[in-house]
Amino acid sequence: MSRFWRLVFWTLSALFAISALIRFGGGLGAATNLSNEFPWGLWIGFDILVGVGLAAGGFVIAATVHIFQIKKYEPLARSVVLTAFLGYLLVIIALMFDIGRPYRIWHPLVMGNPHSVMFEVALCVMLYTMVLALEFSPLVLKRLNLKAPMRFIHAIYLPLVVIGVLLSTLHQSSLGTLFVIVPNKLHPLWYTTLLPVFFFLSAIAAGLAMAIFESFLSYRAFGKRLEQDLLEGISRIIVVLLAVVLVWRAIDLDDRDALHLAFQVTPESVMFWGEMGLGLILPMLLFMLPKIRASHGGLFFAATLTIMGFIINRLNVSVTGFAQSSGVNYVPSLIEWLVTIGIVAFGFALFGLAVQHLDVFGPERVGKSELRIPQLVPTPLRTIPGKPLLGLWALLLIGFVLMGFTMRRPAEGTLAAGADESTGVATAHTPARVPLSLIDGLEFPMAEDSPGVVVFDHDSHVDFDEPECRSCHVSDFAIVHDAAVPSAPMLMEAMDEGRLCGRCHDDETAFGVDECELCHEEE
Amino acid sequence: MTAAILTDLTKCTDCGACVLACQQINGLPAVEQPTKLSDTAWTIVRQSRGVSIRKHCMHCLDPTCASVCPVGALRSTPEGPVVYEESRCIGCRYCMLACPFDVPTYEWHSAHPKVQKCSMCFENRVQYGDQPACTSVCPAGATIFGDRDELIGEAYSRIAAAPDRYVDHIYGLEEAGGTSVMFLSGIPFAALGFATDLDTEPYPRLTWNILSQVPNIVGIGGVTLAGVYWVISRRMTLERLNHGLEVDEEAEASRRIPENGGES
Numbered sequence: 086m087s088r089f090w091r092l093v094f095w096t097l098s099a100l101f102a103i104s105a106l107i108r109f110g111g112g113l114g115a116a117t118n119l120s121n122e123f124p125w126g127l128w129i130g131f132d133i134l135v136g137v138g139l140a141a142g143g144f145v146i147a148a149t150v151h152i153f154q155i156k157k158y159e160p161l162a163r164s165v166v167l168t169a170f171l172g173y174l175l176v177i178i179a180l181m182f183d184i185g186r187p188y189r190i191w192h193p194l195v196m197g198n199p200h201s202v203m204f205e206v207a208l209c210v211m212l213y214t215m216v217l218a219l220e221f222s223p224l225v226l227k228r229l230n231l232k233a234p235m236r237f238i239h240a241i242y243l244p245l246v247v248i249g250v251l252l253s254t255l256h257q258s259s260l261g262t263l264f265v266i267v268p269n270k271l272h273p274l275w276y277t278t279l280l281p282v283f284f285f286l287s288a289i290a291a292g293l294a295m296a297i298f299e300s301f302l303s304y305r306a307f308g309k310r311l312e313q314d315l316l317e318g319i320s321r322i323i324v325v326l327l328a329v330v331l332v333w334r335a336i337d338l339d340d341r342d343a344l345h346l347a348f349q350v351t352p353e354s355v356m357f358w359g360e361m362g363l364g365l366i367l368p369m370l371l372f373m374l375p376k377i378r379a380s381h382g383g384l385f386f387a388a389t390l391t392i393m394g395f396i397i398n399r400l401n402v403s404v405t406g407f408a409q410s411s412g413v414n415y416v417p418s419l420i421e422w423l424v425t426i427g428i429v430a431f432g433f434a435l436f437g438l439a440v441q442h443l444d445v446f447g448p449e450r451v452g453k454s455e456l457r458i459p460q461l462v463p464t465p466l467r468t469i470p471g472k473p474l475l476g477l478w479a480l481l482l483i484g485f486v487l488m489g490f491t492m493r494r495p496a497e498g499t500l501a502a503g504a505d506e507s508t509g510v511a512t513a514h515t516p517a518r519v520p521l522s523l524i525d526g527l528e529f530p531m532a533e534d535s536p537g538v539v540v541f542d543h544d545s546h547v548d549f550d551e552p553e554c555r556s557c558h559v560s561d562f563a564i565v566h567d568a569a570v571p572s573a574p575m576l577m578e579a580m581d582e583g584r585l586c587g588r589c590h591d592d593e594t595a596f597g598v599d600e601c602e603l604c605h606e607e608e
Numbered sequence: 609m610t611a612a613i614l615t616d617l618t619k620c621t622d623c624g625a626c627v628l629a630c631q632q633i634n635g636l637p638a639v640e641q642p643t644k645l646s647d648t649a650w651t652i653v654r655q656s657r658g659v660s661i662r663k664h665c666m667h668c669l670d671p672t673c674a675s676v677c678p679v680g681a682l683r684s685t686p687e688g689p690v691v692y693e694e695s696r697c698i699g700c701r702y703c704m705l706a707c708p709f710d711v712p713t714y715e716w717h718s719a720h721p722k723v724q725k726c727s728m729c730f731e732n733r734v735q736y737g738d739q740p741a742c743t744s745v746c747p748a749g750a751t752i753f754g755d756r757d758e759l760i761g762e763a764y765s766r767i768a769a770a771p772d773r774y775v776d777h778i779y780g781l782e783e784a785g786g787t788s789v790m791f792l793s794g795i796p797f798a799a800l801g802f803a804t805d806l807d808t809e810p811y812p813r814l815t816w817n818i819l820s821q822v823p824n825i826v827g828i829g830g831v832t833l834a835g836v837y838w839v840i841s842r843r844m845t846l847e848r849l850n851h852g853l854e855v856d857e858e859a860e861a862s863r864r865i866p867e868n869g870g871e872s
Binding site for chain 2: 109110111112113114115119120121122124125148151152153154183184185186189190192193196197198199200201202203204205207243247250251254255259262263265266267268269270278281521522523543552553554555558559563564565
């Protein structure tokens with residue numbers, strides 16, 4: 086690693102550590118901009134939903150290679166399984182930040198509620214992380230030259246893959262099911278009972294795009310990468326998946342009469358098109374061009390778009406889609422960003438370490454001399470002309486800036502007021518006077534030297550037009566009936582000190598307590 | 609019997625006794641007029657169009673919060689109130705996201721945060737046959753405690769006796785599948801800021817419809833995947849037997865084609 090990147094990494098780590106201190110010392114309120122109105126934010130939307138989704142390549146390629154036995158993709162299997170394993174580890178770290186009591190992260194295992202989608206996700210994620218560790222272990226075992234465990238892993242590999250595929254299918258889709266319970270809160274551009282299906286399909290596309298993305302980055306950093314024909318093969322699968330998602334989502338929007346919402350200019354529709362236009366239709370079209378598929382740079386660009394579209398989608402479902410119904414404007418805090426960036430950086434660092442020390446990309450098939458590219462020095466994009474690509478990147482940047490601006494939401498108050506008037510309901514409403522039923526004739530317990538019993542009446546104490554319970558019912562006279570009558574006699578000394586009746590009966594606010602017969606009944 | 613609360617908004621005089629009683633019975637700070645539910649304000653009285661409106665947990669008959677909780681920290685009691693068991697809670701806040709009435713709140717500034725909401729005084733009063741603190745102190749009789757069916761009967765007879773005074777709707781009778789806390793009003797509920805677009809079916813059904821498919825997916829999916837593997841393996845074995853080594857060599861050769869050469 087160059088000095089520059091090392092500096093970046095350690096700076097991020099330091100900031101991450103400080104953020105962790107604030108988060109775990111002061112609670113979520115000290116670290117995040119979350120609130121009772123907006124209980125889930127960036128950490129759920131990005132760190133968890135995106136993290137799990139981008140790791141989906143693991144089970145897809147495992148199924149392709151080991152169940153469908155398309156052995157051509159075997160070299161790919163290692164890098165995606167590694168990505169998936171690291172991804173899930175990072176998701177668990179993020180989860181520790183997001184849940185209020187991370188030391189109880191094991192509770193779902195023993196207290197599970199089978200009706201809870203979250204329980205199902207928790208269980209699957211935990212089991213699948215174990216499956217991934219086992220699927221990934223041959224790389225480590227080979228390196229350590231451990232033969233016996235290696236044989237054991239080989240023996241159970243197929244059932245392992247089957248279980249992994251099942252667990253992934255369940256929780257990738259269940260992350261979408263999480264939001265099926267909020268039909269009134271999630272914006273109609275995203276709310277649908279088909280969320281689990283869309284989450285599943287888009288995760289596969291994004292997980293495969295990650296394989297292309299990583300191959301390109303590790304080529305730049307370490308001179309190691311996957312073969313172009315493999316990447317081209319998966320780019321075709323991505324096209325099909327994106328096309329299916331596109332058509333199905335359009336049909337679903339139309340079915341729910343929500344399609345027109347996409348063509349109104351609202352912060353939601355802008356984000357919707359960011360996701361669908363830049364992150365789905367554009368990469369789909371690019372992947373369809375043979376020229377793009379033939380170029381490493383072009384594939385990388387289209388894969389990056391796919392991943393960004395996926396990220397925007399998950400953030401739309403978890404954040405944008407709730408902006409309207411929550412009535413608050415949630416923007417992640419600096420610490421939320423720092424933790425997220427820190428976790429991502431940690432992921433890159435771990436992946437880099439693994440590529441350097443383990444045989445992640447399989448035996449290198451390209452001539453050694455060609456691979457000797459200086460580390461981290463960008464090489465010009467080949468095959469595909471640089472200028473159009475540069476233009477696309479610039480367009481994307483402008484798009485994101487514009488999106489940021491339109492996300493500024495007009496004050497909710499003005500909207501609500503306007504809506505209220507349209508209902509045309511009479512605004513004046515005075516409750517009909519109801520006689521208050523308050524306890525009267527309450528006899529206070531007597532002290533030994535009392536000149537006579539004190540009988541309390543609310544009648545003479547309460548202004549019935551504006552009852553002020555609090556003036557008396559604060560500390561000495563609890564309002565709840567069974568505790569309202571003091572059991573011990575109330576002593577005049579206490580009243581002279583300004584307690585009990587003396588709070589008000591001090592000769593200023595109300596008459597003083599010097600004249601016995603004003604309150605005590607004569608015997 | 610299902611413990612329930614009926615609040616008649618036409619009777620409320622905004623005296624704040626219910627809020628005060630809630631604070632005292634639960635040991636919450638004596639904030640004078642809380643306007644938003646929070647971890648220290650489990651019931652509030654808010655103002656809209658000159659009406660004073662109590663807000664607190666609706667105690668759904670089939671509570672969404674209890675269904676989404678991964679650890680069963682929130683649960684519905686046989687008596688009706690929906691209660692929270694702090695020792696289970698992991699702090700995931702899914703209950704807050706899912707509640708159709710936006711009721712549960714969080715101790716945001718605690719390192720060991722709890723979710724807080726009205727428990728209808730279940731632990732300290734209702735389970736011993738007492739009524740909740742708030743209804744016990746209401747001097748106007750605006751918020752009353754009783755059996756849900758009886759309160760529904762009472763609400764209907766109030767509407768029937770004074771149709772001019774009330775909107776012909778009991779809020780909570782069907783909202784979110786029915787709640788134990790119900791309201792009567794003289795002004796349409798939508799105009800008072802009540803959520804009126806809620807489903808009348810319980811919300812947990814939405815996710816249960818999907819979640820209940822899990823065993824099917826595992827069973828059918830597992831068998832299918834194993835079957836696919838079996839069929840493909842068999843075919844590959846047969847191919848090897850039929851063609852001998854030729855096929856293997858071809859396969860090997862196709863793998864060695866350098867990059868950009870092999871169209872898939």
